[in-house]
Amino acid sequence: MRCLNCGKELTGKQTRHCSDKCRMALKRTEAKPEPEQNESEQVKAEQIMPEQAEPEQRITDEQWAELLAEKPDSVTPPRAKPTADTAGLSKEELTSAINYDVAWWELPEYAELILRLLTWTDEQLAGYWLPAWRQNRKVG
Ligand SMILES: [Zn+2]
Numbered sequence: 001m002r003c004l005n006c007g008k009e010l011t012g013k014q015t016r017h018c019s020d021k022c023r024m025a026l027k028r029t030e031a032k033p034e035p036e037q038n039e040s041e042q043v044k045a046e047q048i049m050p051e052q053a054e055p056e057q058r059i060t061d062e063q064w065a066e067l068l069a070e071k072p073d074s075v076t077p078p079r080a081k082p083t084a085d086t087a088g089l090s091k092e093e094l095t096s097a098i099n100y101d102v103a104w105w106e107l108p109e110y111a112e113l114i115l116r117l118l119t120w121t122d123e124q125l126a127g128y129w130l131p132a133w134r135q136n137r138k139v140g
Pocket residue numbers: 003004005006007008017018019022
């Protein structure tokens with residue numbers, strides 16, 4: 001039998017390696033497949049990342065401008081645009097974000113609320129506080 005690491009003739013009880021040094025070296029080489037797997041997973045992740053990193057546009061600037069033109073002038077124009085994130089927010093989450101921010105008109109949450117008031121039907125807006133202008137607006 002020879003050492004699997006350095007090839008030196010093994011003696012006595014030794015079956016795979018001649019010394020602790022070679023045992024450790026062998027352990028390292030045998031453990032190699034793992035980092036290789038991680039590497040390929042990393043490559044996969046990098047291939048997926050660019051798609052995820054792209055900012056999701058729910059509504060184009062043009063569509064948003066057209067929609068906002070339909071709101072009464074008395075309504076403070078939102079400075080942000082509704083995002084993919086705000087789409088998933090509940091009525092409570094929207095209103096609490098707006099209520100607790102001094103610059104609420106800059107929040108995408110406020111933009112989201114205006115978007116819903118402009119485009120959602122009465123049924124979808126059940127439970128929402130509706131301003132007078134929305135009560136007179138026919139949607140759908
Ligand atoms: Zn050895």
